[in-house]
Amino acid sequence: MKKHQIALSGIYLVLILLISQVLCENISLNVFSIVVNEASSTINSSDALLRYNVTLWIRDWANKTSFGNVNVTIFDPLGKRSTSKISNQSGQIDLTLIEAGTYIISVQKENRIVGYQEIAITQNATHLIRTWAYDFNITLVDKHGNRLANHTVMLYDQLDFGSQLFSYESNMIVRRQNITLMTEGLGRLVAQTMTDNNGTLSFPAVWNGTYLLKVIGVETIIKEYILGELRITRIPPAIGQGIVTLQSSTNITLPCIRADFQLHLITASNRNVTGAQVYTRDMNGYLFYSDVSNETGHVEHKDIYFIDGKFRITVRYGNRTIGYKEVEVTETKIFTIVCWTNNLTVMCINLDNKPLAGYVVLLYDQVVFHSPTNITIVTNQTMQLINWTKTDLNGKAQFTELWNGTYWITVSSGEIVKEMLIDLQKTETVIITGESTYLFLKFVTRTGQPLSEAIVNVFDSSQNLVFRGYTDAFGQILRQNLRVGSYTVNVEWMGTQVASQIVNIQTDYGKTIGCGVFRLTLNCKDQFGNALPKVV
Numbered sequence: 001m002k003k004h005q006i007a008l009s010g011i012y013l014v015l016i017l018l019i020s021q022v023l024c025e026n027i028s029l030n031v032f033s034i035v036v037n038e039a040s041s042t043i044n045s046s047d048a049l050l051r052y053n054v055t056l057w058i059r060d061w062a063n064k065t066s067f068g069n070v071n072v073t074i075f076d077p078l079g080k081r082s083t084s085k086i087s088n089q090s091g092q093i094d095l096t097l098i099e100a101g102t103y104i105i106s107v108q109k110e111n112r113i114v115g116y117q118e119i120a121i122t123q124n125a126t127h128l129i130r131t132w133a134y135d136f137n138i139t140l141v142d143k144h145g146n147r148l149a150n151h152t153v154m155l156y157d158q159l160d161f162g163s164q165l166f167s168y169e170s171n172m173i174v175r176r177q178n179i180t181l182m183t184e185g186l187g188r189l190v191a192q193t194m195t196d197n198n199g200t201l202s203f204p205a206v207w208n209g210t211y212l213l214k215v216i217g218v219e220t221i222i223k224e225y226i227l228g229e230l231r232i233t234r235i236p237p238a239i240g241q242g243i244v245t246l247q248s249s250t251n252i253t254l255p256c257i258r259a260d261f262q263l264h265l266i267t268a269s270n271r272n273v274t275g276a277q278v279y280t281r282d283m284n285g286y287l288f289y290s291d292v293s294n295e296t297g298h299v300e301h302k303d304i305y306f307i308d309g310k311f312r313i314t315v316r317y318g319n320r321t322i323g324y325k326e327v328e329v330t331e332t333k334i335f336t337i338v339c340w341t342n343n344l345t346v347m348c349i350n351l352d353n354k355p356l357a358g359y360v361v362l363l364y365d366q367v368v369f370h371s372p373t374n375i376t377i378v379t380n381q382t383m384q385l386i387n388w389t390k391t392d393l394n395g396k397a398q399f400t401e402l403w404n405g406t407y408w409i410t411v412s413s414g415e416i417v418k419e420m421l422i423d424l425q426k427t428e429t430v431i432i433t434g435e436s437t438y439l440f441l442k443f444v445t446r447t448g449q450p451l452s453e454a455i456v457n458v459f460d461s462s463q464n465l466v467f468r469g470y471t472d473a474f475g476q477i478l479r480q481n482l483r484v485g486s487y488t489v490n491v492e493w494m495g496t497q498v499a500s501q502i503v504n505i506q507t508d509y510g511k512t513i514g515c516g517v518f519r520l521t522l523n524c525k526d527q528f529g530n531a532l533p534k535v536v
Helices: 020-024
Strands: 004-016 051-059 071-076 081-086 092-099 101-109 112-121 125-130 133-141 152-157 159-161 165-169 172-184 188-194 200-207 209-216 220-226 229-235 239-246 250-255 257-266 277-282 287-292 298-306 310-317 320-328 333-338 341-349 360-365 367-371 374-377 384-390 396-403 405-412 416-424 428-433 436-444 455-459 465-470 476-483 486-493 496-504 511-514
Touching: 051 071, 051 112, 071 092, 101 125, 112 125, 133 152, 152 200, 188 200, 239 250, 239 298, 257 277, 287 298, 310 333, 320 333, 341 360, 341 405, 341 416, 360 396, 384 396, 396 405, 405 428, 416 428, 436 455, 436 486, 436 496, 455 476, 465 476, 496 511
Parallel strands: 051 125, 133 250, 257 333, 341 428, 436 511
Antiparallel strands: 004 172, 051 092, 071 081, 071 101, 101 112, 133 200, 152 188, 152 209, 159 172, 165 172, 209 239, 220 229, 257 298, 277 287, 277 310, 310 320, 341 396, 360 384, 360 405, 367 374, 405 416, 436 476, 455 465, 455 486, 486 496
């Protein structure tokens, strides 16, 4: 698991200086980490110049364990001074000839503040400095309450403490520090031990904070006779982990439920989702497992101890989240996660409510995932083609197993007749009315007779030939699915252009166009006035 950190910034320890003379002082960084009210001093002015020898004894909260090699800073609020010392192996620091007064004691382990305390020095004495270190006692049991002996438990510190910065702001000394909770990967190993025969163990003097517990079981060998034959079954050790927060001395019983953890990823139409990234986190966001679904859409972890079986499952393809589910593991079980897929049906019709058959429908993804939480939605973009198909005789085009999101649809037949933006969050059908209709014209001679077998050439506004056809026996021509607009119609008959006209296919539907064709009738007779048949 790759390491990932969620920053928790803005951790402040601030106590206000109330003496107005502080306004006139210059205070440098690293002078104070914790400042108290100067007026809280109980030392009389006559005792201010007295000096004493004192010992600071750094202990845990229960006063059972001493801490050596920790950094102890002594702050003098009155004198605006500070000094730091390292405790010896017995956890003590000797201060000689220190002036009487009120002091603040801050205890640090590396960058971690582990305790602070106000003390009043009025005599030679030993001052007990209690730190935030507590005993952590654990009992491991199975789901039936049986105690788990000889189990190894490791304790990892999941907090990372950044450097401290001290500043003087508005009569206050402010300490700023970033504390990071590591939600992916293991932190620093603090301690490791095993449960006794009663399933119990103890971690003494643990700093307060957030920790990951890792539990490793033992192999179990089962011997049994079946039909007189000895059968030996080896059950591998189970492994589990859980997050705990320690803020006081704690005694807890942790149920460790042994189970196999299985997920099955499917679409809304029950198809397996393969190659998806699957993240299993606890309810606080800590990453337990990171997997990729196999060829059957499954993810599986065997022989797991579940200390807290509540999880949030997130499924992604790249940066796109395609599924989410909260589960609780109490036994071996397959959890089915239905990913967010939908079917889209596009019905294409023209302006006359007739189906647009044989049209090409293109589908483009309009969602750009820069990261799982950084998403941009574009419009009218044709960068990422998801799929395409043609409409059937009913003008219907179907797309299946689409991730939820925003899509751009174009309908075309040589040229685009309609575009649409759709936010797909469920299976649905959309109707797209293409800007197309049909052309119907009638051509007649000057005497009103139908002009059959004439050649009709139709050009668009850019003078591109849209189609070429012939009039029928009634002098008519019909062309389906032309884009709305004006067209130039040229008519040829017997090799000669006999008509040219601009028509609008919406307003000029069924228009009759007269062509420059006339009928000439010849009546041939002899000199006596008799008709001459078969004259050539």
